[in-house]
Every structure is written in C-alpha cells, then in structure tokens.
Amino acid sequence: MTDTVSITTAGGEPQPSLLDQIGARAEARSIPLAAHLDLTWKCNEGCVHCYLDHSVGDDMDTAEVKGVLDQLAAAGTMFLTLSGGEIMLRKDIFEIVAYARSLLFDVRLKTNGILISERDADRFAEMGVRQVNISIYSHRPEVHDAITRVPGSFARSIEAIRRLKSRGLTVEMRVPVFKGGADNYARLKALADELGVRILFDATITPRMDGGQAPVALNIDADTREEFYLDPAVTASLEDACAPPTPPGEELLNGHSCGAGFKSCYITPQGDVMPCVTFPLVCGSLRHSSFLAIWKSAPFLQIRGIRNRDLDTCSSCSSLSSCHRCPGLAFMEGNMRGPSIQDCQNTYAQTKVPTPLYPAAPLGSAPLRGPAHSGQFVPLAALLPAAGDRSYRESANY
Ligand code: SF4
Ligand code: SF4
Numbered sequence: 001m002t003d004t005v006s007i008t009t010a011g012g013e014p015q016p017s018l019l020d021q022i023g024a025r026a027e028a029r030s031i032p033l034a035a036h037l038d039l040t041w042k043c044n045e046g047c048v049h050c051y052l053d054h055s056v057g058d059d060m061d062t063a064e065v066k067g068v069l070d071q072l073a074a075a076g077t078m079f080l081t082l083s084g085g086e087i088m089l090r091k092d093i094f095e096i097v098a099y100a101r102s103l104l105f106d107v108r109l110k111t112n113g114i115l116i117s118e119r120d121a122d123r124f125a126e127m128g129v130r131q132v133n134i135s136i137y138s139h140r141p142e143v144h145d146a147i148t149r150v151p152g153s154f155a156r157s158i159e160a161i162r163r164l165k166s167r168g169l170t171v172e173m174r175v176p177v178f179k180g181g182a183d184n185y186a187r188l189k190a191l192a193d194e195l196g197v198r199i200l201f202d203a204t205i206t207p208r209m210d211g212g213q214a215p216v217a218l219n220i221d222a223d224t225r226e227e228f229y230l231d232p233a234v235t236a237s238l239e240d241a242c243a244p245p246t247p248p249g250e251e252l253l254n255g256h257s258c259g260a261g262f263k264s265c266y267i268t269p270q271g272d273v274m275p276c277v278t279f280p281l282v283c284g285s286l287r288h289s290s291f292l293a294i295w296k297s298a299p300f301l302q303i304r305g306i307r308n309r310d311l312d313t314c315s316s317c318s319s320l321s322s323c324h325r326c327p328g329l330a331f332m333e334g335n336m337r338g339p340s341i342q343d344c345q346n347t348y349a350q351t352k353v354p355t356p357l358y359p360a361a362p363l364g365s366a367p368l369r370g371p372a373h374s375g376q377f378v379p380l381a382a383l384l385p386a387a388g389d390r391s392y393r394e395s396a397n398y
Contacts, residue, residue: 026076026263027256030304032295034079034264035072036277039065039096041085041269045112045148047137049178049215051208052085059269062092064287066099068267071291073103083110083277085269094123101127108133113160114153121160125167132164135174139187147181161195171195177203177228178218189233201234204342207332209280219342222359225349245322245351253309257325261303265295275303279328281336303327303336312338313356323347323355 016024026033040059041052060068072080080100087093088111100107108131109124116124124132134157137147141154148154165171173192175182182188185201192199205219220228228234256262261275268274271286273294281303284294294300306327309315312335314325324347329340344357354360 022078023259023263027259030262030295031076032072032263032265032291033077034081034259035077035267036081036083036264037065037068037267038083038085038269038277039087039090039093042089043084043086043112044089044114045086045150045153047148048180049147049176049205049218051206051215053208053210054085056270059090060271060286062095064271065092065096068271068286068291069096069100069103069105071286073105075292075295078106079108080105081108081110086115087111088115088120094127097124097127097129101129106130110134111160112148112153112157113164114150114156116160116163118163121163121167121169124164125169129169131170131172133172133174134161135176136188136191137176137181139182139184139191143181158191158195161197165196171197173197173199175199175201176205177201177220178205178215179220180218185228185231185233189236199233199237201228201237203228204326204329204346206278206329209277211332222345222349225345229346229350245319245353247318248308248320252321253307253315255308256306257308257311257327260327261300275300276328278326279331279336281331306337310337314339317356319347319351319353319355322351322353 023033025031041054041056042059043050043052043054046054069080082093082097082100087109090096097107097109107127107129109129110133113132113134136154136157137144138154144154144157145151161171161173173188173195175185175188177185182201188201189199203220203225205215207213207216258276260266260279264276266274266277266279267286272282273284273286273291274281275283281299283299284297286294289297308320311325314320314323317323317339323343325343326340327336329342330336330338333340333342339355339357341357344355345359347353348355348358
C-alpha cells in the first residue's frame with residue numbers, strides 16, 4: 001500500500017493527488033502498481049508474534065530475484081517493498097537493491113536494522129532507497145528484547161534508525177501492539193519524535209502464514225483495544241481513527257476493500273505469488289509460470305470480481321464506511337467474501353457501534369481456514385496446502 005496525500009484547489013475542493021490518480025488508474029486497469037517481495041523468511045530475531053516459518057528455505061537466488069524484478073517492471077510495478085524475515089541476512093542484498101533501483105523502482109525496505117552498519121546506511125542512501133521501516137515493540141529495552149529474544153536488539157534497532165535518518169532516508173517506526181508488548185503509546189510517540197521519524201501503531205496480530213493460530217492469542221483484549229483507539233498518541237498516527245459510520249453510498253458499494261490482487265501483490269522468497277502477505281492464497285509459482293500469467297489467472301480474477309456490494313454480511317453492515325475490512329483476515333477466518341472477527345472488533349472499538357460479529361462473538365472464536373463460501377463461488381480455500389506442506393510448489397497446476 002502506498003502513502004497518498006490530497007491537495008486543495010483555490011476553490012477549496014480537495015483534489016486527488018497524483019499518487020491517488022495513479023492508484024485509481026492502476027486499480028481500474030489491474031496493474032500491479034505495488035509489490036511486496038520477501039527475500040528470505042530466515043531471521044536473526046525470534047519474535048514471539050511472528051507469522052512466518054523461519055525454517056523454510058529454498059529462497060530464490062540472485063538471478064531468480066532479478067528475473068522477478070524484470071517481470072514486475074514490465075508489468076507496471078512502481079513501488080517495491082523488500083522484506084523478510086531479515087533482508088540483511090541476504091549476502092546479495094545490495095546487489096538486489098541496486099538492481100531494483102536500476103529498474104527505477106521506488107524501494108522501501110523492512111528490516112529489524114540490527115545488522116545495519118554505518119557503511120550499509122551510506123550504501124542504501126547512495127542507492128536512493130526511499131524508506132526504511134523498522135519495528136519497535138516497546139519504549140522499554142528489556143520488553144523489546146524479550147519479544148525479539150535477542151539481548152541488545154532494542155539499542156541496535158534504535159541505532160539503525162539514527163544511522164538511516166542521518167543519511168536523509170525516510171524512516172518509519174512500526175509498532176505492532178499485542179499482549180506483553182507496547183503499553184505506553186505516548187512514550188513511544190515521544191521516542192519517535194526524538195528520532196525525527198513517523199510512528200505507526202497496529203493492533204492486529206495475524207495468524208501464521210501456514211495457518212497456525214498461536215499469534216492470534218496475543219491480540220490485546222477488548223478493553224485494552226478500546227483504550228488503544230482512544231489514546232491520543234495512537235489517534236494522532238491514524239488518519240481516520242474513530243470515524244463515525246456513515247451510510248454506504250454507491251461509490252463505496254462498487255469499490256473494493258483494498259488493493260490486494262487489484263493493484264498490489266505479495267511474493268514469497270520461494271517465488272509463490274499471493275494477493276498480500278496477509279492474504280495467503282497461493283495463486284501460482286514464479287518457478288513454474290510467468291508473473292503475468294499468474295496475475296491474470298483464475299484466483300486473481302475471482303478476487304477482482306468481488307465488490308463491496310457482493311460481500312456476505314459486510315455489504316449490509318452499517319459500519320462498512322468506517323471499517324478497514326481486510327479480505328486476507330476474512331480469508332484466513334474461512335470466507336474471503338465475509339467479515340472477519342478481528343475487523344468487526346477493531347471497528348467496534350473505534351465507533352462503539354455493535355458490528356455483526358462483535359461484541360456478539362468474541363475474538364478468536366472463528367475457525368481459521370474453515371470451509372469456504374458455499375455458494376457459486378469456487379472454494380479457493382481448497383487450493384491451500386496443509387500447514388507446513390510445501391509440496392504444492394511442485395504441483396503441475398502451476
Ligand atoms: S489484504 Fe488486508 S493487509 Fe493486505 S492490503 Fe488488503 S486490507 Fe491490507
Ligand atoms: S464491521 Fe465487520 S461486518 Fe461490518 S464491514 Fe467491517 S468486517 Fe464487515
């Protein structure tokens with residue numbers, strides 16, 4: 001997802017920014033404007049809430065990654081996020097970033113930063129990397145280090161933020177919020193302000209990508225969630241926190257929940273293509289098909305066929321206009337066309353208007369990857385591999 005701003009004309013009417021206009025055209029024409037590519041799932045931290053299986057190897061090599069970047073450039077991708085796992089564990093990270101910049105991608109990196117030296121920061125700045133995101137889990141070093149399970153990691157991540165920032169790079173401090181982690185948002189906001197970086201809080205912890213539910217148990221409880229959305233430090237970083245719901249209009253009903261599968265996609269280190277890192281529907285393998293063949297394949301086409309008016313329950317929900325509905329979470333809860341309990345709870349916490357699944361159904365009560373929608377829609381969940389089963393990548397279907 002890209003950051004956008006609006007401009008105001010002399011007449012006072014807000015006009016969409018150039019980025020908004022590009023995004024709207026990309027969505028209308030199904031151009032993969034943004035791609036998120038994980039370079040490895042291996043990591044030098046062991047965060048308690050992580051959704052990845054760090055033991056999965058078989059990462060694409062340098063030539064394969066460059067081939068993927070060539071295909072994305074040809075498909076119209078402009079915004080490239082390189083992430084992991086920990087990208088600095090790739091010995092070819094600078095070669096990959098340099099190649100991506102030679103293709104004129106707008107490059108954003110996600111890293112824990114603990115391996116970034118002064119020289120590394122220089123090189124990223126020289127290459128023209130636009131933004132680096134680094135996660136911080138608490139203003140207290142001992143809490144952060146307990147979550148990453150790496151002593152001293154807080155100090156090293158903060159030092160990386162300073163190094164990158166001092167080179168003129170845009171750095172964003174990401175704060176996933178969950179049980180046992182961040183609990184003083186004002187102190188974190190003050191830390192970000194002192195470092196001169198933007199801060200972004202996120203209180204949604206997702207299941208593991210292989211279907212494991214353990215991280216979901218770390219989601220903050222309902223009372224803490226409501227306090228979270230009322231905290232001034234949080235609301236200052238969320239553009240439309242606590243927006244009161246308004247009746248959905250035609251434009252909203254004809255629109256989509258997000259750009260996943262319409263103008264953005266996710267690629268695993270092994271070359272599997274999905275709509276989003278939070279939407280683990282494997283649509284094809286770049287080791288067996290071209291990117292465009294996968295982008296135009298049935299799973300993506302089915303996703304693009306779903307407008308808000310087609311959604312089960314959500315289409316008639318009075319909070320649709322306030323809800324940041326995530327189709328990936330809904331997919332992982334069993335029906336990509338339905339609501340997700342996490343989004344129903346998030347929306348209720350912000351608006352205090354009861355939603356279809358919350359407070360009627362407590363967080364965590366939904367089956368993960370249960371039966372798919374049983375109507376005319378093809379049950380895409382049936383395409384998913386069993387947890388831990390990587391053999392699907394060898395399937396002749398791809
Ligand atoms: S699938 Fe969910 S996380 Fe991914 S872009 Fe859509 S709303 Fe955001
Ligand atoms: S609050 Fe729940 S039912 Fe309403 S739009 Fe959001 S996810 Fe759908």
